[in-house]
Amino acid sequence: MSNRYPFELKPLPYEYNALEPHIDEATMKLHHDKHLKAYVDKLNEIVGPYPEFHNWYLETFLCNIHSLPNTLQTPIRNNAGGVYNHNLFFSLLSSKDTNSIPIGNLAEKIEKDFGSYENFKEKFKEAALSRFGSGYAWLVIDRNKNLKIITTANQNTPLELNLYPVLVIDVWEHAYYLKYNNRRNEYIDNFFSVLNFKKAEELYNRFFA
Numbered sequence: 001m002s003n004r005y006p007f008e009l010k011p012l013p014y015e016y017n018a019l020e021p022h023i024d025e026a027t028m029k030l031h032h033d034k035h036l037k038a039y040v041d042k043l044n045e046i047v048g049p050y051p052e053f054h055n056w057y058l059e060t061f062l063c064n065i066h067s068l069p070n071t072l073q074t075p076i077r078n079n080a081g082g083v084y085n086h087n088l089f090f091s092l093l094s095s096k097d098t099n100s101i102p103i104g105n106l107a108e109k110i111e112k113d114f115g116s117y118e119n120f121k122e123k124f125k126e127a128a129l130s131r132f133g134s135g136y137a138w139l140v141i142d143r144n145k146n147l148k149i150i151t152t153a154n155q156n157t158p159l160e161l162n163l164y165p166v167l168v169i170d171v172w173e174h175a176y177y178l179k180y181n182n183r184r185n186e187y188i189d190n191f192f193s194v195l196n197f198k199k200a201e202e203l204y205n206r207f208f209a
C-alpha cells in the first residue's frame, strides 16, 4: 500500500458492517468510499505537478508543512491530513475480536496519567464534545513522554504540533449524523465499545521502540 505519491485508497481492515450496531454500515461505506476517497484523489491532484515531492511520505508532508511553498500549505494540511487522520481513525476501530479496553504499557500509562480508564474516558469525551464544528479529539504522547488529550480543527493533525497520536475520534458530522443525527454525545459513548486497544498499544509501543 503506497504511502507516497500516487496515494491509494487504503481498504478498511474489516467489513463495512463490522462495527454494527455502534457505527452503522451505511456510515462506514460513505465515510470510507466517498469522504476518504475524495481526500486521496485531491491529494494526488495537488502533489502531481510537483515531482520534487513524489518521494515524500504522508507523514513527511504533515511534519514539514511549513517548509512547503506557501500556496501548498493549506491544501496539503487539509488533504494529506484528511488521508492520514481517516486511515488512523479507521485502523483504531475494531471488529469484535480485538480489545476494547486498554492493555499492556498503554493501560499502565493511562492509569498513571489519568487515574483510571473511567476517568480517561470522561476527559476524552469532554474534549470530543467541546470541539466546536468539525475536527478530532486525540490521545497523544507529548514531548515529555506523557499522555495528553487534545482536539484539532478540520483535518489538522497532531504531527504538525510535534505530538504523536495513540487514539483518535472523528467528530465531523459525517462520522455520525446518519445514525445519531446531532447526538454527538451518544456517538462518542458507543465509539468506546469499538475502540481497538490492541492497535493503540502497538502505536504506543512503537513510539518508545
Ligand code: MN
Pocket: 031, 035, 086, 170, 172, 174, 175
Ligand atoms: Mn471523517
